[in-house]
Amino acid sequence: MIAPLLRRRTLIAGGAGLMLTGCDRVIQQPTVRTILFKGEDMHRGLQRALSNRDALAPEFRPDQMSPRFRTNGTRDPGTADYAALRAGRFADWRLTVDGLVARPLRLSLADLGAFPQRAQITRHDCVEGWSAIGKWQGPRLGDVLKAAGMRDSARYVVFRCADLYGGAPYYESIDLIDAFHPQTILAWAMNDRFLDVGHGAPLRLRVERQLGYKHAKYLMRVTAVDSLAGIGKGRGGYWEDNVDYDWWAGI
Numbered sequence: 001m002i003a004p005l006l007r008r009r010t011l012i013a014g015g016a017g018l019m020l021t022g023c024d025r026v027i028q029q030p031t032v033r034t035i036l037f038k039g040e041d042m043h044r045g046l047q048r049a050l051s052n053r054d055a056l057a058p059e060f061r062p063d064q065m066s067p068r069f070r071t072n073g074t075r076d077p078g079t080a081d082y083a084a085l086r087a088g089r090f091a092d093w094r095l096t097v098d099g100l101v102a103r104p105l106r107l108s109l110a111d112l113g114a115f116p117q118r119a120q121i122t123r124h125d126c127v128e129g130w131s132a133i134g135k136w137q138g139p140r141l142g143d144v145l146k147a148a149g150m151r152d153s154a155r156y157v158v159f160r161c162a163d164l165y166g167g168a169p170y171y172e173s174i175d176l177i178d179a180f181h182p183q184t185i186l187a188w189a190m191n192d193r194f195l196d197v198g199h200g201a202p203l204r205l206r207v208e209r210q211l212g213y214k215h216a217k218y219l220m221r222v223t224a225v226d227s228l229a230g231i232g233k234g235r236g237g238y239w240e241d242n243v244d245y246d247w248w249a250g251i
């Protein structure tokens with residue numbers, strides 16, 4: 001009597017074991033992957049909540065500036081509109097500030113130069129794995145948004161650029177913590193000269209707590225919005241829409 005019972009138990013146990021093995025392979029793998037992904041999201045969320053979003057990015061001494069600062073992405077928008085602005089040395093260029101603001105603005109380079117200026121020597125970190133230290137100057141984005149009378153309903157700031165990259169308009173967006181961060185500036189000067197075309201003339205964003213692709217070059221328009229839905233493909237930026245880069249690229 002004992003032998004058949006044992007055999008049966010063994011069979012049941014063996015069966016359960018097989019089922020578990022089956023689960024491991026077939027059912028649990030996606031589950032594990034889902035949990036891992038959730039963990040990653042949670043980790044990012046935590047990192048974001050715990051990191052002091054107001055902390056300053058490191059600033060450097062003039063002698064630490066990179067002798068060569070490479071260009072990346074668009075190096076010349078090359079459109080007829082941009083070529084015309086460039087030919088006029090950007091005298092006719094205006095930055096539109098609109099969206100959820102009480103007073104939409106159209107600012108010339110001279111207008112931007114009339115705001116209090118901030119100069120900073122910072123390190124640019126590209127997601128592709130290179131960095132360079134350069135000096136940037138311009139008004140704080142926060143001061144420009146205040147001048148436009150940004151409304152309380154605004155949640156994000158969207159940056160439209162003059163260039164198409166791979167045929168699609170380059171754009172980016174940041175939240176209000178970064179928009180009002182003291183080192184977030186609209187830079188018209190780099191290394192004590194007017195921005196050159198390669199680096200985003202006549203104006204680019206510097207958002208020093210984030211990776212390079214957030215630093216939109218060739219700025220044309222700054223728009224305060226309450227949602228990123230309906231802009232581009234809705235993920236808040238060119239790379240976010242097209243290559244799945246993170247919207248929040250904090251460093």
Ligand SMILES: Nc1nc2c(c(=O)[nH]1)N[C@H]1C(S)=C(S)[C@@H](COP(=O)(O)O)O[C@H]1N2
Nearest residue numbers: 070071072073074126161170199212215217
């Ligand atoms: N309008 C626009 N802004 C852009 C890009 C671009 O292609 N178009 N490339 C981004 C990327 S990936 C990086 S690393 C930096 C490069 O800035 P730089 O050319 O001044 O080095 O600009 C960012 N801003």
Ligand SMILES: [Mo]
Nearest residue numbers: 126127212213
């Ligand atoms: Mo980049």
